[in-house]
Amino acid sequence: xxxxxxxxxxxxxxxxxxxxxxxxxxxxxxxxxxxxxxxxxxxxxxxxxxxxxxxxxxxxxxxxxxxxxxxxxxxxxxxxxxx
Amino acid sequence: xxxxxxxxxxxxxxxxxxxxxxxxxxxxxxxxxxxxxxxxxxxxxxxxxxxxxxxxxxxxxxxxxxxxxxxxxxxxxxxxxxxxxxxxxxxxxxxxxxxxxxxxxxxxxxxxxxxxxxxxxxxxxxxxxxxxxxxxxxxxxxxxxxxxxxxx
Numbered sequence: 001x002x003x004x005x006x007x008x009x010x011x012x013x014x015x016x017x018x019x020x021x022x023x024x025x026x027x028x029x030x031x032x033x034x035x036x037x038x039x040x041x042x043x044x045x046x047x048x049x050x051x052x053x054x055x056x057x058x059x060x061x062x063x064x065x066x067x068x069x070x071x072x073x074x075x076x077x078x079x080x081x082x083x
Numbered sequence: 084x085x086x087x088x089x090x091x092x093x094x095x096x097x098x099x100x101x102x103x104x105x106x107x108x109x110x111x112x113x114x115x116x117x118x119x120x121x122x123x124x125x126x127x128x129x130x131x132x133x134x135x136x137x138x139x140x141x142x143x144x145x146x147x148x149x150x151x152x153x154x155x156x157x158x159x160x161x162x163x164x165x166x167x168x169x170x171x172x173x174x175x176x177x178x179x180x181x182x183x184x185x186x187x188x189x190x191x192x193x194x195x196x197x198x199x200x201x202x203x204x205x206x207x208x209x210x211x212x213x214x215x216x217x218x219x220x221x222x223x224x225x226x227x228x229x230x231x232x233x234x235x
Contacts, residue, residue, distance in 0.1 A: 079222030082205025
């Protein structure tokens with residue numbers, strides 16, 4: 001699946017998107033955040049406060065307990081500040 | 084019922100957008116136009132840079148607009164949100180709502196803005212007047228509470 005990052009998450013990881021292949025035990029959006037946080041120092045920094053991280057699956061907001069099976073694009077970003 | 088949603092780098096003309104909703108119609112009694120502008124934060128801010136999630140930004144605003152249409156009898160809705168660098172004093176966001184009566188137009192415009200703030204995938208980064216990078220604007224709890232008051 002494609003992971004895309006925005007704002008502070010993008011800056012901290014140092015890229016805006018990449019293809020990721022999480023292991024079978026990663027089932028929910030929250031699992032994926034925890035797994036990404038373990039990929040290295042930049043990821044740990046990007047996800048140092050996992051509770052505030054927002055997730056969108058195929059461009060729809062989801063909660064951390066949402067299942068990621070079948071997702072093509074999963075986005076990770078801080079709370080939004082538009083408007 | 085006309086719904087127009089645009090994400091664009093350039094500026095917009097609020098009056099012209101409002102006129103587009105009412106042109107040729109005789110059933111609209113109320114038009115509310117809201118424009119959000121970039122503040123200079125007491126002179127400390129040189130610019131805001133707005134990052135967005137393309138496609139999702141349009142789609143999420145369309146979902147919010149659909150909720151507004153389901154809730155209020157609206158004749159038209161226009162939402163324009165800019166991205167990229169915006170200088171103090173410049174416009175960032177426009178919401179126009181049209182209805183037969185003012186209550187629906189006022190309430191729907193507020194609803195749209197409250198939901199845009201908390202659901203539309205945009206992020207503001209500050210550029211300081213002293214040349215330093217100001218960092219990302221923090222989301223405000225007050226914006227979450229403003230959106231929550233519309234929960235049905």
